[in-house]
Amino acid sequence: MTQxxxxxxxxxxxxxxxxxAVLAVGDRQAGxxxxxxxxxxxxxxxLSVPLWSGFDTTxxxxxxVEKLPWIPAFNASYHLGVDGISMPLVLLTTLMTIPVVxxxxxxxxxxxxxxxxxxLIMEGLMIGVFSALDSLLFYFFWEAMxxxxxxxxxxxxxxxxxxxxLKFFLYTFLGSVLxxxxxxxxxxxxxxxxxxxxxxxxxxxxEQYWIFLAFFAAFAVKVPMFPxxxxxxxxxxxxxxxxxVVLAAVMLKMGGYxxxxxxxxxxxxxxxxxDDFMIVLSLIAVVYIGLVALVQxxxxxxIAYSSIAHMGFVTLGTFLGFAILSAPAAxxxxxxxxxxxxxxxxxxGIEGAMVQMVSHGxxxxxxxxCVGVMYDRLHSREISAYGGVIxxxxxxxxxxxxxxxxxxxxxxTSGFVGEFLVIIASFKANFWYALLAAVTLILxxxxxxxxxxxxxxxxxxxxxxxxxxxxxxxxxGVLGAxxxxxxxxxxxxxxxxxxxxxxxxxxxxxxxxxxxxx
Amino acid sequence: xxxxxxxxxxxxxxxFLTAAICIVLLVDVFAGAAGRRITPTLxxxxxxxxxxxxLAYAQSGTTVExxxxxxxxxxxxxxxxxAGFLFVAVGLxxxxxxxxxxxxxxxxxxxxxxxxxxxxxxxxxxxxxxTLYIGxxxxxxxxxAMVAFDRESGVAAEAAMKYFVLGAIASAALLYGMSLIYxxxxxxxxxxxxxxLQGEASLGLVMGVVFLVVGVAFKFGAVPFHMWVxxxxxxxxxxxxxxxxxxPKLGSFALAYxxxxxxxxxxxxxxxxxxxxxxxxxxxxxxxxxxAQTNLKRMLAYSTIGNVGFILAGFVAGTEQGYExxxxxxxxYVLMVLGSFGVILVASRAGFEADELAHYKGLHQRxxxxxxxxxxxxxxxxxIPPFVGFWAKLQIFQVLWATDNMALVLIGAxxxxxxxxxxxxxxxxxxxxxxxxxxxxxxxxxxxLALGLNAITVLVLGxxxxxxxxxxxxxxx
Numbered sequence: 001m002t003q004x005x006x007x008x009x010x011x012x013x014x015x016x017x018x019x020x021a022v023l024a025v026g027d028r029q030a031g032x033x034x035x036x037x038x039x040x041x042x043x044x045x046x047l048s049v050p051l052w053s054g055f056d057t058t059x060x061x062x063x064x065v066e067k068l069p070w071i072p073a074f075n076a077s078y079h080l081g082v083d084g085i086s087m088p089l090v091l092l093t094t095l096m097t098i099p100v101v102x103x104x105x106x107x108x109x110x111x112x113x114x115x116x117x118x119x120l121i122m123e124g125l126m127i128g129v130f131s132a133l134d135s136l137l138f139y140f141f142w143e144a145m146x147x148x149x150x151x152x153x154x155x156x157x158x159x160x161x162x163x164x165x166l167k168f169f170l171y172t173f174l175g176s177v178l179x180x181x182x183x184x185x186x187x188x189x190x191x192x193x194x195x196x197x198x199x200x201x202x203x204x205x206x207e208q209y210w211i212f213l214a215f216f217a218a219f220a221v222k223v224p225m226f227p228x229x230x231x232x233x234x235x236x237x238x239x240x241x242x243x244x245v246v247l248a249a250v251m252l253k254m255g256g257y258x259x260x261x262x263x264x265x266x267x268x269x270x271x272x273x274x275d276d277f278m279i280v281l282s283l284i285a286v287v288y289i290g291l292v293a294l295v296q297x298x299x300x301x302x303i304a305y306s307s308i309a310h311m312g313f314v315t316l317g318t319f320l321g322f323a324i325l326s327a328p329a330a331x332x333x334x335x336x337x338x339x340x341x342x343x344x345x346x347x348x349g350i351e352g353a354m355v356q357m358v359s360h361g362x363x364x365x366x367x368x369x370c371v372g373v374m375y376d377r378l379h380s381r382e383i384s385a386y387g388g389v390i391x392x393x394x395x396x397x398x399x400x401x402x403x404x405x406x407x408x409x410x411x412x413t414s415g416f417v418g419e420f421l422v423i424i425a426s427f428k429a430n431f432w433y434a435l436l437a438a439v440t441l442i443l444x445x446x447x448x449x450x451x452x453x454x455x456x457x458x459x460x461x462x463x464x465x466x467x468x469x470x471x472x473x474x475x476x477g478v479l480g481a482x483x484x485x486x487x488x489x490x491x492x493x494x495x496x497x498x499x500x501x502x503x504x505x506x507x508x509x510x511x512x513x514x515x516x517x518x
Numbered sequence: 519x520x521x522x523x524x525x526x527x528x529x530x531x532x533x534f535l536t537a538a539i540c541i542v543l544l545v546d547v548f549a550g551a552a553g554r555r556i557t558p559t560l561x562x563x564x565x566x567x568x569x570x571x572x573l574a575y576a577q578s579g580t581t582v583e584x585x586x587x588x589x590x591x592x593x594x595x596x597x598x599x600x601a602g603f604l605f606v607a608v609g610l611x612x613x614x615x616x617x618x619x620x621x622x623x624x625x626x627x628x629x630x631x632x633x634x635x636x637x638x639x640x641x642x643x644x645x646x647x648x649t650l651y652i653g654x655x656x657x658x659x660x661x662x663a664m665v666a667f668d669r670e671s672g673v674a675a676e677a678a679m680k681y682f683v684l685g686a687i688a689s690a691a692l693l694y695g696m697s698l699i700y701x702x703x704x705x706x707x708x709x710x711x712x713x714x715l716q717g718e719a720s721l722g723l724v725m726g727v728v729f730l731v732v733g734v735a736f737k738f739g740a741v742p743f744h745m746w747v748x749x750x751x752x753x754x755x756x757x758x759x760x761x762x763x764x765x766p767k768l769g770s771f772a773l774a775y776x777x778x779x780x781x782x783x784x785x786x787x788x789x790x791x792x793x794x795x796x797x798x799x800x801x802x803x804x805x806x807x808x809x810a811q812t813n814l815k816r817m818l819a820y821s822t823i824g825n826v827g828f829i830l831a832g833f834v835a836g837t838e839q840g841y842e843x844x845x846x847x848x849x850x851y852v853l854m855v856l857g858s859f860g861v862i863l864v865a866s867r868a869g870f871e872a873d874e875l876a877h878y879k880g881l882h883q884r885x886x887x888x889x890x891x892x893x894x895x896x897x898x899x900x901x902i903p904p905f906v907g908f909w910a911k912l913q914i915f916q917v918l919w920a921t922d923n924m925a926l927v928l929i930g931a932x933x934x935x936x937x938x939x940x941x942x943x944x945x946x947x948x949x950x951x952x953x954x955x956x957x958x959x960x961x962x963x964x965x966x967l968a969l970g971l972n973a974i975t976v977l978v979l980g981x982x983x984x985x986x987x988x989x990x991x992x993x994x995x
Contacts (some may be wrong), residue, residue, distance in 0.1 A: 073987040074916070094563075117562075140903040147897060150942070154950045161949050166942060173902075173938055177931045456925045 004514030021121030033113035060506030085504030100242040117226025136193040157238040164238035171454030175221035182214035208270035211252035236304035241372030248440035249365035275322035285312030317353030317422040323429035387461025408445035414489035558916025567604040590645035593993040615755030634660035638769035677753025692733025698726030741762035741799040751819035835917040843913040846950030880953025891973040900941040906979035
């Protein structure tokens with residue numbers, strides 16, 4: 001089966017080539033570079049829409065597949081394709097690049113063309129990560145993406161940017177190298193790097209444990225899970241607004257995606273055996289990190305910690321399935337009247353994780369953009385520097401409150417759907433999991449709303465705040481569009497769920513099938 | 519065409535090079551001051567002509583023996599020689615202006631470069647221990663002289679002295695090992711040795727192999743015989759450091775391959791264990807010590823030591839794929855190190871050696887193009903895709919896993935992370951720091967184009983690695 005280049009290749013390479021073109025235009029013609037970058041990002045998004053409209057929701061097979069020989073010596077091919085898990089993430093990537101480009105308009109004066117080019121190149125590489133069906137190609141994009149992010153934080157970041165970016169790179173690289181070692185091991189066993197073939201590769205329990213842990217090193221750092229999350233607050237705080245948006249909205253999703261694409265299907269027995277470990281780490285992230293977020297003085301840091309807590313729901317939902325499948329038949333689930341087979345419960349957990357990823361992509365991106373808007377005006381991220389912003393910036397205040405509500409999981413916003421699905425699923429597994437997970441809804445509301453109270457409401461805190469001007473049309477457009485997305489996804493999540501349903505069901509069946517000899 | 523001339527045609531690269539050396543020397547002597555302009559160009563023409571001849575007379579896919587088996591030409595030799603011509607030409611191209619501004623642009627430099635290359639070729643085509651040794655000495659003596667070429671420089675003289683003394687000891691060790699092997703097998707010819715040495719290794723053989731490993735490790739600059747590398751890289755003029763780090767690595771690879779694989783392939787257990795230790799130590803020590811360096815040339819020296827560990831790890835696998843990986847790594851590494859030293863040469867100017875790390879502060883603001891090339895080369899050397907260095911490392915991991923060398927795989931993975939730090943530091947200095955009052959960089963289009971091409975090659979080979987991989991597989995099968 002050899003298919004030529006297609007839509008996915010265009011989505012990968014158009015932003016990269018566009019980024020190089022922006023680089024060639026150069027900083028001297030910043031205006032032209034900005035318009036070109038905007039055109040490329042919008043065009044990429046428009047081109048990615050057919051992925052959604054042309055997606056066949058009745059099959060779990062990969063779609064829009066492209067397969068060309070790449071490195072015959074390693075039996076690795078240029079193999080791209082999407083299924084219900086990766087397609088929404090590709091769309092999230094193309095969507096979230098636009099606000100990044102637009103947000104840079106007024107706020108990035110230093111080497112703007114290079115800034116935009118880095119983001120466009122990174123967009124292409126991230127799409128490559130989500131659509132690669134060859135693990136070597138996946139790794140290729142996965143690592144290459146670190147280079148533009150390293151430069152973005154290092155060049156355009158805040159005061160401690162060098163420390164933050166080195167930490168970011170080394171941390172993620174350490175995990176990735178271990179993943180590479182595992183991939184090479186499986187290549188030696190299977191003779192190929194093809195992901196679908198690796199899904200079918202029989203592995204003993206010991207092998208699965210080691211492979212699972214190697215993948216865990218790569219993906220847990222990326223998500224990031226407790227206790228390897230410490231790079232994220234540093235990176236977020238020092239990164240420029242756009243960097244924070246991409247980091248939170250897309251890059252963290254790669255960890256969640258990696259668990260779904262690699263860890264679960266390749267090492268199902270090890271995943272099942274280690275599910276308690278993963279669930280406990282997720283719950284620590286959800287509860288402990290939520291408490292940490294409560295005491296932050298820096299807005300970006302607060303949102304960064306909130307990201308870690310929200311991503312805890314993703315890993316929780318991902319690994320709940322095993323607990324559900326092994327839970328006693330007449331458990332609290334039956335008592336609470338939440339009917340349905342265990343299979344559906346496991347699928348619900350994963351669907352919740354997926355929705356949470358997409359929704360968190362929109363919400364955290366929007367939150368960081370909001371902080372960026374305020375930072376552009378006052379050049380401070382300290383919560384104490386603000387107060388009563390709504391009095392001078394009513395439009396901004398309204399939108400920020402909306403995003404904050406979404407962040408704390410208010411029904412009607414996208415933040416609610418994912419968390420709700422995960423919490424229901426966790427009831428089926430264990431009452432205590434559910435209780436702990438639900439507690440964070442309160443915690444999440446507490447730190448988000450307290451942030452809003454201190455920054456947005458109250459009397460105008462000082463003269464600097466009084467001089468802040470409200471959103472201009474550009475900022476309003478970006479934030480408004482994201483608000484629309486958050487509401488749409490919250491009120492009517494069916495299309496998103498429909499897209500992933502068959503794939504998720506297939507994944508659950510896959511992980512239920514033990515790879516061990518009977 | 520009689521059979522004898524046909525077979526002599528196989529040795530054409532060496533014959534041509536020897537004749538060319540005489541011509542270049544004579545032209546330089548008689549051209550006088552004008553020779554300064556003629557000799558570099560003439561040398562480049564010689565290298566291009568030699569490459570063309572090698573290609574034209576290459577017996578594709580066959581192995582030809584000459585001079586009763588003392589000389590051998592096989593596909594591997596052809597590829598290594600072509601690479602040798604290319605790398606020396608590129609190196610000399612980068613160096614010319616540097617030599618000129620330091621008043622050491624003399625014909626002898628080019629003659630020495632060519633004799634060094636001839637030494638590499640003799641090693642590449644060696645069919646016996648004797649030929650190997652002649653090649654090694656021809657290369658080594660040329661290099662000693664080149665390191666000391668700037669006679670005003672005390673550091674260079676010290677480096678050359680160190681290099682010479684340690685090199686002599688290593689040569690002695692190698693020779694001693696060879697004599698033991700000769701005593702055991704009664705032959706100097708590698709195929710004969712391979713026939714005689716099969717199965718169980720005797721104590722005498724192990725003794726001999728120990729000395730051979732010492733010699734090879736020294737020539738490669740592997741731990742614990744690496745002490746000369748940082749001093750030579752640091753002390754020698756940057757152009758010479760570039761030369762030492764490039765083409766001789768091809769010779770070292772050929773030495774290891776001919777000696778261990780062609781000659782001692784039947785008793786591979788003996789040398790594999792020793793090389794595994796040397797490789798592991800080199801990876802760890804090279805990458806760890808590199809972190810502490812403040813001088814870019816010294817840092818690159820330790821980085822070389824670390825990378826040599828990876829090359830030797832390919833030999834440790836002891837399979838055909840392992841040697842392929844080692845060959846690929848060698849070629850790729852030389853390509854990257856050429857570029858890195860090229861950047862140093864371009865960034866230097868009269869009276870200013872850009873060899874301290876601090877000299878690269880804010881390079882991006884002073885010269886974005888040069889900084890970008892260095893960025894690509896540093897990421898490539900660190901083994902980050904999409905650059906070619908990644909494939910070299912990946913292939914080493916693959917052959918090590920395939921032969922169950924888990925310890926080396928894990929060491930390799932760990933030092934890749936450690937190594938990344940000091941490569942990132944160079945990028946950090948260039949991109950994140952402010953330039954201060956460092957001198958501006960001269961803009962010379964020719965060298966820049968070559969350097970740009972070098973960097974782009976690193977990227978293109980990274981995006982499409984299959985051709986070079988297939989070539990390496992082809993010449994060794």
